[in-house]
Amino acid sequence: MSDLDQSLRNRAYKEVEVHKEVVESDQYRLNYHVMPPVGLLNDPNGFIQFNGVYHLFYQWNPFKTDHGAKFWGHYSSTDLVKWKHHDIALTPSDWFDKNGCYSGSAIEHDQKLYVFYTGNVKDKQNNRETYQVMAVSEDGYTFEKKGVVIELPEGYTAHFRDPKVWKHDDTFYLIIGAQSKDLTGKAVLFRSNNLVEWEHLGAIAGAHMGPLGDFGYMWECPDLFELGGQDVMIFSPQGLEPSGIHYQNLYQAGYVLGKLDYNQVQFDHGSFVELDRGFEFYAPQTTIDENGRRILIGWMGMPEEREDAHPTIEHKWVHAMTIPRELKLVDGKLYQRPVEELKRLRNEEVAYSEVELASEPKSFDGIDGTSLEIYFEPLEEMTELVTIRFRENGSISYDPATKQLKLDRVSFVDGQTVEERFCDLEQVKNLRIFLDTSSIELFVNDGEEVFTARIYPDHDQQNITFAAEKNVRVLLKAWKL
Structure with a gap:
């Protein structure tokens, strides 16, 4: 661990300790939801069951209640009901992530936990660079960064982030949310035989691709998985105009159903369906557990909303996660049901x-x-x-x-x-x-x-x-x- 890494961790832990009393005195602290111990929480990251334990990492700014250089905070649970907070998993302490360890995912391989995330870098003129980074853990709690595994391909802006990784047959795949040079949202696919060397396969879905037409200027947090005999891609498009009762929030989160041809690298899919009809729901991420359930957790918040309007900021914290939800495909529609374990509450x-x-x-x-x-x-x-x-x-x-x-x-x-x-x-x-x-x-x-x-x-x-x-x-x- 570098001196900078340790210094950032110490500062974050100090923020938790200094503001603990004022945070916990807030009448709006939730009773059965995941929250930050201080500061701002956003996207769920690296959601996985590893060695029998559910791990939920999250975007965390411990220093203030708005967005900045993000850490990966860390909760774990044995039952999806009671959650334990742990030491910081990742800090923005290297040249490739010095302005934030942005969102990503996790996969188990050879009895180790591999996480992939976006390293955010900005210069003094606020110009952005993004790198896809890998880190490895043997116990699920302490991580060693292995460095950059994917650099920005041609054809995309630096808004290229949120890698989600999975294994299909004997090959690893990774999908990334992106903005192409024509300023439209895309979902971009990579594959690898070893989790280190990744082949860029190109965009498999996006605005002006397939049936979606003009569909936003940026896609965030894509997540692709098989459920009920179909491939489901969940993502969070930005830039949709309200249409009747639909797309009423600043940004949306939803899904398309279809079939990904892994050999031809072609994803044929249907129309976009919103996952949640409420006010605060964004950047959901899923995992499959040891019982074969596909479980989703979302951020109970919204990017670029008025964080300063939330009354919790007077108590030095803001935002939370949704309860865990099991996904089912019913008559061609994705259903979300509270996990059975919540009945223990x-x-x-x-x-x-x-x-x-x-x-x-x-x-x-x-x-x-x-x-x-x-x-x-x-x-x-x-x-x-x-x-x-x-x-x-x-x-x-x-x-x-x-x-x-x-x-x-x-x-x-x-x-x-x-x-x-x-x-x-x-x-x-x-x-x-x-x-x-x-x-x-x-x-x-x-x-x-x-x-x-x-x-x-x-x-x-x-x-x-x-x-x-x-x-x-x-x-x-x-x-x-």
Whole structure:
């Protein structure tokens, strides 16, 4: 470890210690989500199960609550429920990553953990260089950087980052998010026999390629994997214009389904589908665990949003991860479901087997608080508007007349504006709602649609109410988490 590396680590640890009390005193610290111990958290990195332990690395700026030279922070878990924070995995301490160890991924090979990330370098005029870097660990906790394995190919700008690596048959593949010289987003493929020497195969998907047309000026965080007999590519395009109820956030995260021909290096795929209909969801990354599950975790935040508007910055931290979600391919659509292990969080179950909702909002004993899971199931097809209002800060509603489900919240920027997000939905079969002190994650119809958002109600605002324009019979369950 170099002197600079040790110095940066010491400074980061000092920030954690100095601000520990003010961070932990924040009423908006979450109870069951991954958060930074101080400073800013963004993209999940290197998500993998290695030697029976789930490792989740993350983009971390420990020195302030906005973006800067990123470290790789590190959490681990044996059950995807309880997470332990560890020493820093990677520091921006070498010539090829001195302005940030940017996002990347991990793979196990020969009983070692290999991580690949983007080294960010800027000169005094803010000109950028990017390098794809490899580091290796024997235990999953301490890493040795091996240096640059991929330099910028011809045809792309320096916005070339976020390598995701996997093995297909006996060959390693790596996909990178990129911007081509014509300022359009691309997903670029490489292959290798040894993880060190990489062959550039070219862009396999992008704006003005295939069915997507004009589709953004930069693609970030691509992730390609097989699920249910199809190849799924998740990515985060930047530069999409809003279209009706779609693409309402500053940037998007979604997927395409298709088939990658590894021999012809051709990816035939369909249209883009948003993964999350809420406000804060970006840069998701997946892994496959020892049980064969494809598990996703996303960043519960958004690039270039107003970090200074989040009330948590007064307490020296900002942003969090989503809960882990298992992916399933159902009738040609990607479903997201909370992993089964999250049921271990449940306490104090209450159940109302058949209740009748009416126009007067109604609350129920045990269905309130700041951290809970709620299950809602109509006992008959809903023909009237139904609204669930949570903590005086927002609501979930379904209107059968328009066949749209809506999540709204009070803006944390001005504390007054009501912001809305929608999805089209033929009917509501069930809702599963995860509330935490400052977040909501809504899973609709066993994960057919998902909404993720940060919310900031006052701590004493704990009431949750249910109403319908005309009588509707429903099943309700809830658990404290």
